[in-house]
Amino acid sequence: MPELPEVETIRRGLEEKMLGRVGKVLDVKVYEQKSLIGEPEIILGAEIEGFDRKGKALIVHFSNGFSAIIHLRMTGQLIWREKYSCGDIKSEQEIVEKTFAGGHPSENFVAKLPNKQTRVEIVFENGVLFFNDQRKFGFIKILERDEVKKDKFIKKLAKEPWEMTPEELFSKLQKHKGAPIKTVILDQTVIAGLGNIYADEALYFSGINPKRKAGELTEEETGILLLGARKVMEKSIEAGGSTIRNYVKSDGTRGDYLDLFAEVYNREGKECRKCKTKIVKEKLGGRGTHYCPKCQKEN
DNA sequence: CTAGGATCCTGTCAGC
């Protein structure tokens, strides 16, 4: 479920907690074969050199010339736990101090690790990085560092909203002019980073109805949409990423993001904060889509 | 080529 802001939050958190502090990889335990692509033993003995991010993909660079592309997809979580606090957790306080958790929100953040949903475990000298993934859509792919940019998924990724000009986006929209704008901005080859929450939020910010055909947007509207995409994701990164029930920041603290900041997502039947009209939820391209019928007119 | 639906998988929740 993590979209760009959640992955960026994880990247920052892991960088702070792990970089230069965790030692060498001692073991890689693969509980679910399909969750790890490549040869896990390749990174044994290596240290972490840095964390990178491309769209919703997290990239970990190791000291031996190999890297790992980690994609959390719908339900992935990354949990770093310092060595001396592995196993059963004694108190909420201990979790906050010793654990970094990010990604899909669930009780697993504070549960015993590894657990039923743990797919891969990377053991370091000073702790363990757990990759949990309920639905098994996510993956860790180990490959040579030089191969990362040639990876099929990475290669196809479009620019992120901050790197893209309105003209570039407008031009891309013309290739999908018959499709609803909502589904087009979810396409990572059009613009990278938006998922179902931030697509809806960016459209609300822009006053654009999600069902409008991509080819009907004016250049001006496209510019506002690009600005909206930047704004909603920046706001979320500042808040430490969002989750439906809570968000977990790099220090493990929790809070409610959606209740505070989301204007339309998960707010079906509630009043639009601008005009009091009830937020509508409809299915579009197989995805739940939320909007204000008054602020985001179809024509 | 595009658009749209099915698909991968597990878990939860509303409704009967």
Next chain:
DNA sequence: TGCTGACAGGATCCTA
């Protein structure tokens, strides 16, 4: 209590 179907923040594959 079950049971059933719908749905979940992603991306790809298949078909028309």
